[in-house]
Amino acid sequence: GENVEQHPSTLSVQEGDSAVIKCTYSDSASNYFPWYKQELGKGPQLIIDIRSNVGEKKDQRIAVTLNKTAKHFSLHITETQPEDSAVYFCAASINTGKLIFGQGTTLQVKP
């Protein structure tokens, strides 16, 4: 079955710096790759997603890149702010509605 590996597990950056989180997946049939942000005591919330027919997608300070050949995708956050501090999850899916999540990255943005 699908397996998603996510790195790093923790990431600490200074406010204003960029943060990059990387994920790899095992099943080449995966075609949907969402990123979720989970704040303390809350459920995961989608921040950006990308489909397999697109190589890059950007939404303000957040961007995601996908390399289908290498089976990896990355989240880039620019100009980080303290409110970006949270746990970030990548996930992969094959149109089945079954999200396979990475292990999560705890991002700390220091003021």
Place this chain on the structure above:
Amino acid sequence: DTAVSQTPKYLVTQMGNDKSIKCEQNLGHDTMYWYKQDSKKFLKIMFSYNNKELIINETVPNRFSPKSPDKAHLNLHINSLELGDSAVYFCASSQGGGVWTEAFFGQGTRLTVV
């Protein structure tokens, strides 16, 4: 205007008890899910229902029984609770139909078995 709501938010119970968690979504979605988040924050799917029909059933002990009375509700009943069942359980919903769209998650139910 909560999109996906779960009750209760916290649940503390003794080993061997039976408990239920309720979930409702007001988004008009066809598909609902239960995910389990363990102490290391790892999220894993347990069940998925599409229009009240079970479509995904991961390797979950049969002590866990989901029930969907209609497509807006998906409840989770757990029999004979064990210490290892302690986790945060998330309900989610999405508009299914072959083209995957955003899954909306509830706030979670923190289950503690003592």
